[in-house]
Amino acid sequence: MISGPRIVGGHDAQLGAWPWQVSLQVYQYGVGFKHLCGGSLIDEYSVLTAAHCARGHMDPYYWRVVIGLHDTSRPERHTVKSSVREIFVHSEFRIQTFENDIALFKLYKSVNYNDYIQPICLPFVHIHLNINNQTECFISGWGSIAEKGEGSPILQEAQVDIIPSDICNGFEWYAGMINNNMFCAGLESGGIDSCQSWAARDLQLPAGRLALKATLPPTAVKK
Structure with a gap:
């Protein structure tokens, strides 16, 4: 689980308080997409997160990114969902020590900024x-x-x-x-x-x- x-x-948190906050969700058979990790939007196509989140889940097909989300049970009108095109994990990430614990998720489509979606x-x-x-x-x-x-x-x-x-x-x-x-x-x-x-x-x-x-x-x- x-x-x-x-x-x-x-x-x-107040609605819109952290407009770069992203929910990284992975697909589970019989359940659907479930929130697994947090991340931060850094530009229209990119989300920064921790490398250990992608460990064991490197296939972009099973991921989606949800931006502008406040309540995971009730998306808002401004909430945006995007498929993931590529996942990059730092080449020197070490799971034993968590050194270089950085990963980048590249989105299929660009994100439009508004009051609830902004890059960090x-x-x-x-x-x-x-x-x-x-x-x-x-x-x-x-x-x-x-x-x-x-x-x-x-x-x-x-x-x-x-x-x-x-x-x-x-x-x-x-x-x-x-x-x-x-x-x-x-x-x-x-x-x-x-x-x-x-x-x-x-x-x-x-x-x-x-x-x-x-x-x-x-x-x-x-x-």
Whole structure:
């Protein structure tokens, strides 16, 4: 059985609050399309997500992308569904460590932007982001809102903290697995996080009027 992500300790997002949020859905025989992972729209043809989501599901035929979605049980008039043309997984993705956990889904048709569908902003390659424990961060996604709780069809959001790497790499956390290309997000005390062994986590870093995208692997958030 394939489950969706969990935004534990979150709350319902407002309609249109995260216009780049995408539902990546995979086809299951006898069931139909079911939400598997979250992703972010980065241009008219492309969705950024985590590589581990595509693992075992590399055939684009079995995927669809749903954009402008707030309630998975009731699509809105502005909701757009698209087939997937190609899936690209980072060539150096490592499932053991979740290094380079990045994948790109290319759509068959272009997406028209509106108030509910907008691309997320990505930082320029040469810009170094100063991410620390003062950085304001948010996670979003669909699924359970509590450990072992019922799933919510409504898009969830939660604010989380950046946790220092020395704490995150401690023995009780990830014991040195977090390298310089990763960071931890959540609350040291627990209670708010995004967790699911299969699901991509969508974390936004508001920077002025920009929202920068970071896709978190399972090892990046402490439960």
